[in-house]
Amino acid sequence: MKRLVVTADDFGAAPEVNEAVEEAHRNGILTAASLMVGAPALADAVARARKAPSLRVGLHVVLVDGRPILQPAAIPDLVDANGEFRNDLAKVGAAMFFRRSVRKQIVAEIEAQFQAFRETGLALDHVNAHKHFHLHPTVAQAIIEIGQRFGTQAVRVPLEPRAVLAAAEPEKTPPAAYLTRPFARMLRKRLAANGLSAPDAVFGLAWSGAMTGARLRGLLAHLPQGLSEIYLHPASRRDFAGAVPGYYHDQELHALIGAEVQAAVRREGIILGGYSDFCGRS
Numbered sequence: 001m002k003r004l005v006v007t008a009d010d011f012g013a014a015p016e017v018n019e020a021v022e023e024a025h026r027n028g029i030l031t032a033a034s035l036m037v038g039a040p041a042l043a044d045a046v047a048r049a050r051k052a053p054s055l056r057v058g059l060h061v062v063l064v065d066g067r068p069i070l071q072p073a074a075i076p077d078l079v080d081a082n083g084e085f086r087n088d089l090a091k092v093g094a095a096m097f098f099r100r101s102v103r104k105q106i107v108a109e110i111e112a113q114f115q116a117f118r119e120t121g122l123a124l125d126h127v128n129a130h131k132h133f134h135l136h137p138t139v140a141q142a143i144i145e146i147g148q149r150f151g152t153q154a155v156r157v158p159l160e161p162r163a164v165l166a167a168a169e170p171e172k173t174p175p176a177a178y179l180t181r182p183f184a185r186m187l188r189k190r191l192a193a194n195g196l197s198a199p200d201a202v203f204g205l206a207w208s209g210a211m212t213g214a215r216l217r218g219l220l221a222h223l224p225q226g227l228s229e230i231y232l233h234p235a236s237r238r239d240f241a242g243a244v245p246g247y248y249h250d251q252e253l254h255a256l257i258g259a260e261v262q263a264a265v266r267r268e269g270i271i272l273g274g275y276s277d278f279c280g281r282s
Contacts, residue, residue, distance in 0.1 A: 002223050002270045003278050005199065006256070007032040007156075007231040009060055009128075012045035014242045020234035020253040022048045025055045028257035029265055030234075032274040034060035034128055037116035038067045040242075046120045056274025058126030058154075059117045061110060061143060063133050064092065069112040075105040096138040103138055110142045114150040126275040128156035128231075132205075135183040144194050154197040154275035156229060157188045160205045168218025174206035197279045200226035209233055209247030213255040220264040227278055232256065 008021045011033035018041055024030035035045060035057050049057050062068075064085050068075055072083040077095060080086050095102045117124060127134075127147050134140050134155065143155065158180060166173040177184075191198045203219050204211065211232045219230060234256055235249035243249060255261060265272065 003227045005229040009034045012036045012039035012042040016235040016237050016240040018045045019236040024256035032056040034058050036060045056125035057122045061129040077102045107142045126154045153279045157198040158202045159184045167222040199229045201228045204231035213258045216255045217264050
């Protein structure tokens with residue numbers, strides 16, 4: 001059985017992102033969205049989610065490239081002079097691992113984000129992290145421990161089968177994710193040990209910001225058995241405040257609502273849903 005969660009990340013980042021999430025869910029194959037609770041368009045995202053009860057919404061934990069929930073004074077080692085999260089990922093990651101004071105700040109901020117999600121009143125479908133920062137062992141442990149208190153059932157594990165990518169686009173297979181794969185495998189083991197669910201395969205790493213209709217159709221045609229997730233970064237425009245340079249946000253929206261993509265889902269007998277629709281099923 002092929003089960004698939006199709007997720008839009010960065011829900012709440014901008015009105016253009018929220019517009020795309022709503023359209024792709026109502027008129028396409030999008031089933032879930034990952035909410036940034038400290039983002040500027042949070043209220044608009046929550047309002048749209050409440051009008052679409054079949055949209056499954058999860059928490060997109062942000063610890064880099066964004067604004068925290070807590071006041072900067074409470075997490076001084078995580079923010080820059082402007083009160084925003086630092087973007088020197090290697091140094092931040094090392095500090096999280098070696099400094100107890102930084103680990104305490106991480107725990108406090110992650111708990112604040114879970115609490116902020118709870119205050120939206122939305123059901124928690126899943127958890128993941130911006131730029132896959134939950135692969136960091138310190139962040140992973142905090143998300144697991146705190147998340148279980150807030151009802152977390154499923155966490156994204158970014159393990160992307162290269163064989164499927166090669167079949168979907170044989171003319172140019174992306175390189176293997178040698179740096180992230182060991183941490184992803186470790187995360188999967190930790191989740192299983194704590195009774196939390198994870199997808200069997202995740203797609204979106206190699207083609208992040210460039211999930212065209214052709215690539216999406218290729219993935220659907222070669223989707224493995226079990227539970228998979230495809231994540232994208234759609235928006236109603238490519239050039240909006242907060243757009244990622246080099247990302248084709250608008251093309252990803254067009255891919256999600258394309259008639260050929262929807263036909264491919266039906267043709268392949270793929271069951272769409274959110275993690276909460278599949279958790280606990282064999």
